[in-house]
Amino acid sequence: MMKVPTSKAILFFVLSVLLSLVSWATAYADLNDFLQCLPKFSESSYPIIETIYTQKNTSFQYVLNAYIKNRRYSTPTIPKSMAIIAAMHESHVQATVVCAKQHALHITIWSGGHDYEGLSYVSSVPFIILDVFNLRSIEINVTYESSWVQAGATAGELYYKIAEKSKVHGFPAGVCPTVATGGLISGGGYGPTMRKFGLSADNIEDAKLVNVNGTILDRNAMGEDLFWAIRGGGGASFGVILSWKIKLVRVPAKVTVFNVTRSIEQGALDVLYRWQYVAPKLPKNTYIRATSQVSNGEGKKKAVEVSFSGHFLGQIYELLRLINESFPSSKTASK
Ligand SMILES: Cc1cc2nc3c(=O)[nH]c(=O)nc-3n(C[C@H](O)[C@H](O)[C@H](O)COP(=O)(O)OP(=O)(O)OC[C@H]3O[C@@H](n4cnc5c(N)ncnc54)[C@H](O)[C@@H]3O)c2cc1C
Known part of the structure; x- marks a missing residue:
């Protein structure tokens, strides 16, 4: 049975929405003061004005989307920053921090945009993105x-x-x-x-x-x-x-990398079982990680497979000797 919200719950919801609207409106009012503050604290030979993207700027959406790696956080319902400061000089970072503090604005810091939870470009309170991707020397x-x-x-x-x-x-x-x-x-x-x-x-x-x-x-x-x-x-x-x-x-001038994938039918579970005992004991110049994934099996039926990705700080013949000693069954598994 569907639950009917009580009048208290409705009131709480309406108040929350109103408070949120007020807080965003106040923040937008502070945004202009914040933007005007920036040149005062950054080096004039690197005009900070050229690094500012507000939502009115036609490139805003492009700059925002360029580094969002988790597309769940680029949907229209996700709150967007009021502005992006794409710092080109260290003083731009200093100015953004000082002015955000003066005008009580929240900033998120963004480098490569790989944060799994979008912490570098999403916030529940009004915010500005300080983007340092241009600082890459x-x-x-x-x-x-x-x-x-x-x-x-x-x-x-x-x-x-x-x-x-x-x-x-x-x-x-x-x-x-x-x-x-x-x-x-x-x-x-x-x-x-x-x-x-x-x-x-x-x-x-x-x-x-x-x-x-x-x-x-x-x-x-x-x-x-x-x-x-x-x-x-x-x-x-x-x-x-x-x-x-x-x-x-x-590191040695030549290293060896490999990736071996096995389905369940090919003995993935046996290799995985052995991997967990062997991999941590291998010499420190050897690294093998195991990841499981879903694949399309026969007749497009979903199946599980396991990939073993390895990196060895040495040449292939040394690695093969090591693997054959540590995983004698791998010869069978790799047939
Ligand atoms: C596809 C993918 C593969 C990955 N592979 C690996 C891997 O092999 N090894 C590994 O260790 N991790 C890996 N990660 C995790 C990744 O290293 C972290 O998510 C890392 O924080 C991303 O850094 P970023 O600068 O790219 O991301 P961002 O989203 O820009 O930043 C991530 C976090 O760091 C903060 N931050 C960014 N820049 C600064 C700064 N200049 N000063 C202060 N704080 C800052 C942000 O505010 C945010 O909280 C992977 C992530 C993804 C999405």
Whole structure:
């Protein structure tokens, strides 16, 4: 039987809607003051006006959609930000933080847009997106085996830049090339070389962060507690990460990657069973992950299959020897 809402429930609902409308209307009134505040706190040689997209701007929707990776959060009913500040210079980040604080506006921080819950571009209260995707320079210093990477640079861009300068260096980060270092490293950052080198966050030597007062702090200025917190605690909880100084790790010039998929009929369960005991005990330069997925089986019947993706810091003949010793049944399974 359908439940009829009580008059109290209806009143509560109407009041909530009214309050929400009032709060958005007040925020829109503050938006102009906020926008006028921005040039006062940013460097005049980098006009911040060119980085502002309000909902009246014809490019607003395009800029918003460009980095939304979870399409559930781009539907019309999802609240949209009042404006996007696509920072081109560090001072734009400082100005956005200072002016948002002065005008009591909420900001979300956006680098690569891969947040599973849309936290970088969705909010239930009126908000502005501070987008740092334009801050994406990467300076590699092979002599010191380190690199300064801006928060908007993606993992793929970082891998590419390192490979351009050195064939025997790398950085332990994720498998997805479009994830940005801003969100990736501040959340930890796991990937195929983590068994040997740890998380991305374990390989950070310094960072530049804009704090709530709009001040740029490096490791020395922020202190070890904050430096510890931003490496895994979610950057947005503590400030805006401008850049990371990462430690490059030494890798062989040639590595081996593979992906083997098995259906249930092909013995996926046997291999999976054995994988859980063997994979954690393999040498640290070896990483095999297992993911299960639904596939179209015979006659388009849905079936389950398991993929084993591997990364080995060495050459294929060494890997084959290792796999044959650790998974003797894999010879049968791979027939
Ligand atoms: C397809 C896909 C594949 C993935 N693969 C991996 C993987 O292999 N390994 C792995 O570790 N993770 C992986 N992830 C998870 C991903 O690393 C996290 O979601 C990460 O937070 C995304 O960072 P982003 O900058 O791209 O996303 P965003 O949505 O821009 O940001 C994510 C979070 O970080 C905050 N943030 C972003 N930039 C800054 C900044 N400059 N300063 C402060 N806070 C900031 C945001 O406010 C938000 O809370 C994957 C995600 C997806 C969608």
